[in-house]
Amino acid sequence: MARRVFYSFHYKNDNWRASQVRNIGSVEGNKPANDNDWEDVKKGGEKAIQKWIDDQMKGKSAVVILVGEKTAGRKWIKYEIKKAWESGKGLIGICIHNLKDSSGNQSSKGRNPFEDFTVDGKKLSSIVSLKNPPYLSSKYVYDHISENLEDWIEEAIETRNEYA
Numbered sequence: 001m002a003r004r005v006f007y008s009f010h011y012k013n014d015n016w017r018a019s020q021v022r023n024i025g026s027v028e029g030n031k032p033a034n035d036n037d038w039e040d041v042k043k044g045g046e047k048a049i050q051k052w053i054d055d056q057m058k059g060k061s062a063v064v065i066l067v068g069e070k071t072a073g074r075k076w077i078k079y080e081i082k083k084a085w086e087s088g089k090g091l092i093g094i095c096i097h098n099l100k101d102s103s104g105n106q107s108s109k110g111r112n113p114f115e116d117f118t119v120d121g122k123k124l125s126s127i128v129s130l131k132n133p134p135y136l137s138s139k140y141v142y143d144h145i146s147e148n149l150e151d152w153i154e155e156a157i158e159t160r161n162e163y164a
Contacts, residue, residue, distance in 0.1 A: 001154050004028045004088075006060045008080040008094075011038065013107070014068035017099040021066055026148045027153060061154045062090030065113055067130065068097055072113035080143060082115060085124070088164055090157030093130035094145060100138040121164065127159065 005027050041052045053076065057063065063084035071077055084091045093114060097107045109132070113157040117124035131152055133144040 002028045003062060003150070004060045005062045005064050005153060006057045006080070006084070007064050007066060008077055009066035010068055010074055010077065013014075013070055013079070014066060014101075014147050016102040017068060020099055020142060021064075021094065021096060021145055021149070024149055032139045036117060040050045049076065050079065052069070053083065055085065057083060057089070060089060062092065064153065064156075065093040066096045067110050067113060069107040069110045073113045073116065078114055078116060081117060081124075085117070085119070085160075088160060090129045090153060090160045091129065092152055092156035094149075095130065095132040096141075096145075097140045098133065098136055107137065114134045124133060124163060127163065128134040129156065129159070 001155060007018060007022055009015070017124060041048055057080075065071065065077065066083060081091065091114075092114065095098045095109060097109045102104055112130050113124050114125035114130065115123060128150070130146070131145075133141040135141050136145060
């Protein structure tokens with residue numbers, strides 16, 4: 001049975017890259033918000049955004065942070081990381097900067113978003129894995145993610161359970 005996961009990513013910069021990962025199909029992801037839906041959520045203000053995130057995370061066993069060039073430090077990404085950890089969900093990051101966007105461009109590697117958190121005096125980045133596919137070709141990066149995604153999620157769940 002496929003795991004149910006919540007995907008977190010910087011919508012404006014990485015929506016196209018994120019959709020590639022979400023469409024792999026080896027795990028069941030959260031329902032994507034299209035541009036119009038997301039604009040409606042944002043119009044409701046911070047409480048509406050927080051409620052939407054909380055509702056989307058319900059029933060998920062893991063949160064996958066798709067890390068692009070400008071993912072780290074973003075307010076809602078930070079909220080999702082904190083919420084995932086506090087909720088006992090598996091947590092993992094996957095670098096997606098070498099996947100091509102809709103214009104065929106790759107981007108620069110972003111910093112590790114888990115560096116911004118500590119757990120029991122340790123950087124979260126020393127607990128939670130950030131997977132960086134070892135390829136420059138978008139096709140090979142996609143294939144690497146596709147081949148490993150299920151195992152990475154299981155590893156993330158096991159790691160989180162060690163800190164329960």
